[in-house]
Amino acid sequence: MSHRRLKTKGELSFSNPAVRAWLYQIIAIVLVATAAIYLIHNTITNLNNRGITSGFAFLDRSAGFGIVQHLIDYQEGDTYGRVFVVGLLNTLLVSALCIIFASFLGFFLGLARLSDNWLLRKISTIYIETFRNIPPLLQIFFWYFAVLRNLPGPRQALDLFDLVFLSNRGLYLPSPIIGEGLIATGLAILVALIVSYGLYRFNRTRQIKTGQLRRTWPVALVLIVFLPLLTHLIFGAAIHWDIPALRGFNFRGGMVLIPELAALTLALSVYTSAFIAEIIRSGIQSVPFGQHEAARSLGLPNPITLRQVIIPQALRVIIPPLTSQYLNIVKNSSLAAAIGYPDMVSLFAGTVLNQTGQAIETIAITMSVYLIISLSISLLMNIYNRRIALVER
Incomplete structure (x- = not known):
């Protein structure tokens, strides 16, 4: 009984490497937490002394400035x-x-x-x-x-077939506009891809069984090209294009890749x-x-x-x-x-x-x-x- 107590006491002593490791980790955590609390308290005190309100309520305020490039609609009065x-x-x-x-x-x-x-x-x-x-x-x-x-400059811009213009204001490209046949064309492309993949799997399985090689890409190319073309003739264009044009001192319309x-x-x-x-x-x-x-x-x-x-x-x-x-x-x-x-x-x-x-x-x-x-x-x-x-x- 005394031998077991001595062994337990030895396991909990500072000479045990595991005990020292745990003690050092606890001390490190306490020091880091103390430093974090001090910094946070000091920051809050300084903000209060200067009358600066903290928080994220400013995100709802109006910005009041423009942005030269934005992928979503943006006006100067936005937040x-x-x-x-x-x-x-x-x-x-x-x-x-x-x-x-x-x-x-x-x-x-x-x-x-x-x-x-x-x-x-x-x-x-x-x-x-x-x-x-x-x-x-x-x-x-x-x-x-x-x-x-x-x-x-824009008036001397380099152009490609009067569709693409390059100047020191940026690269102006035609901008796509959604048409009435977009959904039908998208479904046609999806069907063509699914049928092409199924045909590829079928030809691959057949090649493994018989050794006969059948190319999938000619049929897949026909499906991917002619199915959307057919829906275009029936339901209308999926996309219309807004072509940039020089008006005044710069181009208008299309989309621009800024310098x-x-x-x-x-x-x-x-x-x-x-x-x-x-x-x-x-x-x-x-x-x-x-x-x-x-x-x-x-x-x-x-x-x-x-x-x-x-x-x-x-x-x-x-x-x-x-x-x-x-x-x-x-x-x-x-x-x-x-x-x-x-x-x-x-x-x-x-x-x-x-x-x-x-x-x-x-x-x-x-x-x-x-x-x-x-x-x-x-x-x-x-x-x-x-x-x-x-x-x-």
């Missing part, structure tokens, strides 16, 4: 809450465009660095080593001030594609060369070998660092404030903060938005990474 939505959508727009363009450009540059063509390999190397070593802010300034702002968005998209896409290219190259080189030889011994062409054998295995190495580059794109999009693109930082942590004085609330909202976007991208990429991961059995 700060709507300004938040406009800034969020603009941030998501530039982030999505840069992720798409940087991914495609980086993929082809990574393949070019492994090409047997000497000239293609050297050009891609020079591109990568140049653009990834220039700060992204300088690249944004280059595209905005040195390239886009030196384009001709700030173009410069930001070009700069971040070019900058990030250089890093993605190196990720693609290293991922492909991580696949054992025996896989190449095995595919070649089976008589597989190089494009099929790359698409069906090498890339699926390289993705397991590519996805984790590629996720980091996507997160960098979202965070670097905040550099838009340097050229006046109306993103979350420029609108909410800039204009709204200066007008309302609600520094804590505006900064907290902006930080939360970037945190949620980054965590969402990480979640989606991790789900995909788990799906393609090798499972040991």
